[in-house]
Ligand code: NAI
């Protein structure tokens with residue numbers, strides 16, 4: 001039995017707080033996920049599960065049905081303050097400050113093992129709260145989260161400085177050491193809740209930082225279940241604190257807190273700017289992983305049997321709710337019709353539905369708000385002169401489903417081409433010359449610079465284009481990149497810093513230079 005068959009073999013009804021519709025009853029989840037949904041949710045602060053000080057709670061939804069599936073505490077500034085105090089104590093006086101790198105590595109690895117042991121349950125919770133298909137949650141989000149923790153567990157014992165060659169070696173000896181930046185605030189988005197948590201928590205633990213984490217208000221569930229695993233792993237109290245709540249309250253309290261040394265954020269550029277301003281108070285370090293509008297450039301010699309599925313996947317994976325989504329297609333005139341028809345055909349065959357339905361390949365978008373935002377963009381594109389070549393409509397009347405959509409006749413000045421839509425919408429454009437500079441200019445005509453891809457069999461063209469595209473990650477004959485070892489992050493307004501890989505550790509360490517007079 002593979003993992004998915006195992007999950008489907010044991011099914012329990014999803015506990016629902018209301019019963020707005022009947023179709024949801026056909027979806028079943030495992031007993032562990034069902035019992036987690038039923039249990040009362042609390043905040044994890046200083047190793048204890050506590051309610052929000054205000055006593056407030058808020059609803060969390062299944063975007064595939066619109067139904068409430070659980071309630072979680074609405075933490076705000078007061079709870080963040082408690083969490084920061086606990087993290088500070090753990091960092092400065094607690095066991096975490098004395099624990100060896102080897103022991104840290106062991107604990108991180110243990111966390112990975114626990115995620116793996118509970119992968120089925122975590123995948124189901126992720127599907128219910130985020131909407132993505134179960135196969136993706138299980139084989140991608142959870143599997144990659146496990147991998148991220150293992151990758152970073154290895155780094156815990158390998159964070160070293162350098163011996164510096166100086167110009168007066170007889171007089172001085174100099175070296176650097178890398179030390180943890182301190183207490184870090186981490187604000188997580190909803191598009192890949194557990195994986196984005198893993199990208200942030202794993203390197204912070206590896207470097208010896210302590211954490212105050214706020215999951216997105218739309219998707220708090222896997223973070224809370226993760227908190228239980230943190231305790232099971234034996235990670236000392238206060239090292240990881242988890243506060244569920246809203247952006248303008250709990251999130252803003254993290255960004256402005258004077259006792260937080262660094263804030264790591266993934267989300268909208270708009271909120272990225274708010275965070276930078278709030279962080280100015282104590283000049284905390286800031287890393288940002290913001291929006292994108294990544295170009296996908298298809299040359300006439302590209303292998304279409306690779307490019308068509310690759311470009312389709314690059315935009316419609318996770319219902320287009322991926323910061324690196326390949327949302328601007330530039331195809332050479334000679335192959336434009338072929339690739340657009342090919343993408344449209346595949347898009348039409350994508351099985352859209354509830355993430356727990358068998359065989360579903362694309363789920364809903366996260367919320368009614370996001371659904372309206374995406375549909376608004378499609379409408380705006382249409383009225384600005386774009387043609388809806390494929391899709392363009394909502395699907396069904398419950399849940400936030402949008403058909404995979406391809407817009408043609410799009411121009412660089414249109415909002416659909418300039419702004420991040422964060423939904424299943426591809427803007428297709430063509431070029432008809434061989435001037436790589438000109439093609440790159442079009443591709444770079446964006447405030448963003450997160451990712452991009454080039455599709456060609458010509459090595460020379462590939463290398464030249466890689467150099468010309470101003471973005472943090474470029475694929476050649478592939479768009480996505482999933483490995484924990486590959487740094488990712490943005491040029492231009494796509495962000496500050498790189499997550500994952502060895503570079504990801506730099507976000508969580510400070511370099512200390514030591515000079516000794518001999
Ligand atoms: P958002 O940027 O408002 O939310 C992301 C996170 O930031 C959440 O945890 C939220 O609680 C927090 N947040 C919100 N306001 C805050 C504040 N004032 N201070 C501190 N934290 C705050 O994103 P939203 O509104 O859910 O989505 C809007 C658009 O943002 C999407 O359409 C998409 O374009 C973009 N986005 C990009 C993501 C990425 O992976 N780069 C992820 C999520 C959204």
Ligand code: MG
Pocket residue numbers: 247268271
């Ligand atoms: Mg927002």
